Amino acid sequence: xxxxxxxxxxxxxxxxxxxxxxxxxxxxxxxxxxxxxxxxxxxxxxxxxxxxxxxxxxxxxxxxxxxxxxxxxxxxxxxxxxxxxxxxxxxxxxxxxxxxxxxxxxxxxxxxxxxxxxxxxxxxxxxxxxxxxxxxxxxxxxxxxxxxxxxxxxxxxxxxxxxxxxxxxxxxxxxxxxxxxxxxxxxxxxxxxxxxxxxxxxxxxxxxxxxxxxxxxxxxxxxxxxxxxxxxxxxxxxxxxxxxxxxxxxxxxxxxxxxxxxxxxxxxxxxx
Numbered sequence: 001x002x003x004x005x006x007x008x009x010x011x012x013x014x015x016x017x018x019x020x021x022x023x024x025x026x027x028x029x030x031x032x033x034x035x036x037x038x039x040x041x042x043x044x045x046x047x048x049x050x051x052x053x054x055x056x057x058x059x060x061x062x063x064x065x066x067x068x069x070x071x072x073x074x075x076x077x078x079x080x081x082x083x084x085x086x087x088x089x090x091x092x093x094x095x096x097x098x099x100x101x102x103x104x105x106x107x108x109x110x111x112x113x114x115x116x117x118x119x120x121x122x123x124x125x126x127x128x129x130x131x132x133x134x135x136x137x138x139x140x141x142x143x144x145x146x147x148x149x150x151x152x153x154x155x156x157x158x159x160x161x162x163x164x165x166x167x168x169x170x171x172x173x174x175x176x177x178x179x180x181x182x183x184x185x186x187x188x189x190x191x192x193x194x195x196x197x198x199x200x201x202x203x204x205x206x207x208x209x210x211x212x213x214x215x216x217x218x219x220x221x222x223x224x225x226x227x228x229x230x231x232x233x234x235x236x237x238x239x240x241x242x243x244x245x246x247x248x249x250x251x252x253x254x255x256x257x258x259x260x261x262x263x264x265x266x267x268x269x270x271x272x
Contacts, residue, residue, distance in 0.1 A: 002048050003081045005091060006030065006041040006062050007072040007229065010103050013039055016065040023055045024048050030062055035088040037100045040075075041066055042087060051078050063229055071106035072229045073099070110200050111233065112226035113181065114210065116167060116192040118160070118219055157185060164192045167213065171196060174206045177233055191220065195232040203227055 004023050011034045019029035022043025032039040041062065049055075059077055066072040081087045164184065172178060175196040182193035198206055203226075210224050 001044050001046055001083075003042050003044055003084055003087060004048065005075050005079045005081060005087060006043075006059060007066055007074045008091070008095065008099060008103070009039050009041065009066060009070060009072045010100060011035075011037050011039050013066070013072075014069040016041075016062070016069070020062055020065055021058070022062065023051065023058055030065075033084050033087050033092075035092040036096045038092045038096060040087050040091055041072070042081075042084065048078070048080055060228075064227065067110065067227060067229055071103045071109070073103065073106075074229055074231055106230050108200055109176070109230045109233070110198055110203060110227035111230040112196045112198060112203070112206060112224070113228065114167075114171070114192060114194050114196065115181075115190060115223040116163075117190050117221040118163070160189070160191045161185070167192050168194070170213065171206065171209055174198065174202055174209060179232060181232070197230055197233045198227075200227065 002024070006022075009032070013032065015032045016030060019031060021027035022030045022045065024043070024045025025047040026045065028043040028045050030041055030043045033042050056077060063072060063074055075091075081090065161184075168178070175198050177197040179195050180193065181195050183189055184193070196206070210222065214220070214222055
């Protein structure tokens, strides 16, 4: 049997009821393993299997269920221990001194993700009229055509920057903090890919602001996810990244042994 670990909470955290099914075959019920001031949300399974998108969605659902009872810090997706004693010994015991304060600091805080894209054709329709490139016949010279393409791309990038600034001006007053989740400013980059830290009482107002944005800008494709544990705004509990972890790993988490990561080995159900 393998023990899958989802996140760390305080020892007094209520177990999610009814217990949600975990990952694996067969999926065990998610429950809390308590040790000292901390608890770990885990499930037991005979076969972890290959982890894919549906398992990642279930993992996230479990974290959201836990978040309803108080702060939670996720572990790396696919973290597996041989038994519950190892969870206590290798995960909870080393963090017993520092983790309670970090969880306390996240009390009442949640994270929301907003990703905004615009179809390239829609963007070109907006930037070309009135530009110096209207009616320009592409040159037969390859270098000239490349320069023209770059100049048009620059117009699109400048438009995205103005759009991103306008969206942030709308949403930042509702948040305590914010940060980018992906690179911005390139020809293939989104209008916006951002994480926001909020008090949970402000989520309804943020929801309404995003709904207003959808109505005002139907040409945007908007992906809006949350509330999530505020992991993008929490310090990595295990210090600097390990070798092989990347600074630009998936932004719903950081790097390091017990953090989220996009490293390929976590999709194999390997023991940590």
